[in-house]
Amino acid sequence: MEQLNKQELELLRILQKNAKFDIGDLTTRLNMSRSAIYDKIKKLENEGYIKEYVAIVDPRKVGLNFSVIISVSLNSQRLDYVQEFSRQVTALEEVADAYVTGGIFDYILRVVVKDLDAFNEFITTKLAVIPNVSKIQSSFVITNIKQSTALHF
Template sequence: MDELDAIDCKIIAAVQNDGRITINDLAERVGLSPSPCARRLRILEEKGIIKGYTATIDQAKVGLPVSAFASIKLERQREEDLDRFAKAVARWPEVVDCYLMTGQRDYLMRIVVRDLQAYETFIKSKLTRLDGIASIETSFALDQVKRAEVLPIG
């Protein structure tokens, strides 16, 4: 990756906090005129540094108050097993985060559902039907203390 300069970092910080900011407001905030600001923003997008723009949704207010964290251990950690698991997880909308981990477990997933029955359905109809899973351990979030999409850039 190319080194980010101070202007790039300011642009990233601004769009992380407000993805709907206008080019004119962004340019003013970072100290550029609109045309070069728009060009820099486009370059950051083309390089994949800025991957997209989304709205932050309150999961409870849309009927999905339960966050379950599932730790998954696979029977084997061969590349084809890891790939098969990753492809399956990518198809499941309930899984909003999934990380390949070091340590005792192979994957850590955050699964968002409406209630415990929906989580049980997810486990029975999807997760346990996937070949190669040795064990699943689940913890349920009681409260969300912090959640941020804003990275601590420069």
């Protein structure tokens, strides 16, 4: 993969803020032709810089009013146990984000559900039953003061 030039970096900055771009606006801002912009976008997609295009849905508008940050420790860090936990947790619809971490806990999850009852059901019937889970610690989100998908480069 070659290094990106200034125009490509600026194009990425613009697209990550709003992927429903106005091509006329982009031609002016980047001083490029329409076809050159489309070629750059296709290149960025093909090289994996742009992974996907999504709509960011307000969870509260669809009845998901309860967000929880969950720290999970495993009994063992044997590769097969870690891989199995990762496989199972990434298949759970309620898990919005999942990170393998170093330090006290092995994983940090962000879970989004309808309410406390739904969270309790998630913990007792889905997360706690995954083999090798030794500790689960939860922090309930009171207010989300910042959430961004934009990277600053």
